[in-house]
Amino acid sequence: MVGRPRDEQARSLILRRAADIASRNGLEGLSIGGLSGELGLSKSGLFGYFGSKEELQLATVRAAAQIFITEVVQPALSVPPGLGRVWLLCDSWLIYSQRRVFPGGCFFFTVAAEFEGRPGRVRDAVAAASLDWRRLVARTIEDARQLGQLIEGTDADQLAFELIAFMEAANSVSLLHDEAGAYQRARAAIQARMRPLATGHTALSWISS
């Protein structure tokens, strides 16, 4: 009845490598022949895992999202809601970018810039992931506000927009001019932006080392 099962471990390895390549060359620059060559398996063998290039691209986006969650989101969830979590979310992102978890910097920054101009399912997946991230940051800020750790008038969406802007700028500058100081710039910008919004009794405690 049933023949050989698909090697799920190999599939993970393929997608990990695919995400690495895409973070450098984009999801269009990712080629089935090149990827299979690097991994030492046949072109059609790898192709069989996905059935089409578009499906490979979509699977790569999902795999990268998983890594992103592990690397950025989960560390931040290890501390209680509030300003501390907001800061840790930003700092985890900067560390994730700076450590080059993907060799081309943040995977989603690269592919978002690549697909923002065209239509299609891949673009939709990337846009959805990006929106999830923006909402998570905004929600985390809003939680801190409702806990009384941010002054009342704080606009969570606006603040999220600005913090993400700093992070992505650091990613971009550090890659393009390999200027590691960009990450310190971003950290300074984030702290300077948040400091005047913090209510008195939390003013000194939310920043970790």
Next chain:
Amino acid sequence: MVGRPRDEQARSLILRRAADIASRNGLEGLSIGGLSGELGLSKSGLFGYFGSKEELQLATVRAAAQIFITEVVQPALSVPPGLGRVWLLCDSWLIYSQRRVFPGGCFFFTVAAEFEGRPGRVRDAVAAASLDWRRLVARTIEDARQLGQLIEGTDADQLAFELIAFMEAANSVSLLHDEAGAYQRARAAIQARMRPLATGHTALSWISS
């Protein structure tokens, strides 16, 4: 001695269209066959203008830089140095992005993200253009400071980093989620960032309509 002259007007038209395509699909997504087809001339005819794809890419970057200067830099130079010029520089950039002077948003944002991961002459050209822009913004801020319109401790490079971060984030968000409000977000962020730095007698005058 001399035969038929190269049609310089055609060359400009080619590069204008090339920049449009590259702003959407990147400089690698730009293909000689596709470009020549759209313009109604032969592949080898277009090829003859540049001699190689890399040269076409470099020429496209130069042409896009010229458009960027006309569209963003020159409007800002029409007002005297100071905070007014800093603001106009930012606002011109946002208008340039928002008006879709290039259909894929800011040309340099797209190609910078595309090439930040790899080596080569095109990457160097893009990085140089990006650096020129960052230096121009920082320099314009520094001029305002030396004119006494910004408080003494202002770090021009840091401020330039932050303002550019806001602009690029607006470009990216508006394209990916076609959310036009991103530009208002950026304007609000820029003004909020600069307001506390302005010295008293210039506090109300630097923002135009």
Next chain:
DNA sequence: CTATTTTCCGCACGAACGTTCGTGCTTGCC
């Protein structure tokens, strides 16, 4: 006018692309 020079086109090349096909080989079921 002819002669010369350079552009521009049609055509073809080799390489790489995504994709399909047919063939063994590995696996689980009877």
Next chain:
DNA sequence: GGCAAGCACGAACGTTCGTGCGGAAAATAG
């Protein structure tokens, strides 16, 4: 042990990529 299911492979498909070549059209020089 034999059978059938299905994965991985090599080879080839048609298309598109960037790039070279030869000849026709065109514009200047004499």
